[in-house]
Amino acid sequence: MINKQDKRCVHCAHCTKQNLTKSEIAMSKKYLGRSSKTLLCIDCLANFLEVTSEELIAKIEEFKGNCKLFD
Numbered sequence: 001m002i003n004k005q006d007k008r009c010v011h012c013a014h015c016t017k018q019n020l021t022k023s024e025i026a027m028s029k030k031y032l033g034r035s036s037k038t039l040l041c042i043d044c045l046a047n048f049l050e051v052t053s054e055e056l057i058a059k060i061e062e063f064k065g066n067c068k069l070f071d
């Protein structure tokens, strides 16, 4: 049985921040694995990767245009 994912319920698995942006979802998939059901907001993902949110945001800009996840 396939459960269609409700996009409105996308939230950070760590701080439960709601309505993650496309970029946050794409970054989660990129760093946690495409099949991972765990999604993190930028702040939690930065924490997890031990980088700053600013560095991660710079990465997003870098990935846009050369990664399909960021279309």
Ligand SMILES: [Zn+2]
Pocket: 012, 013, 014, 015, 016, 017, 040, 041, 042, 043, 044, 045
């Ligand atoms: Zn979070």
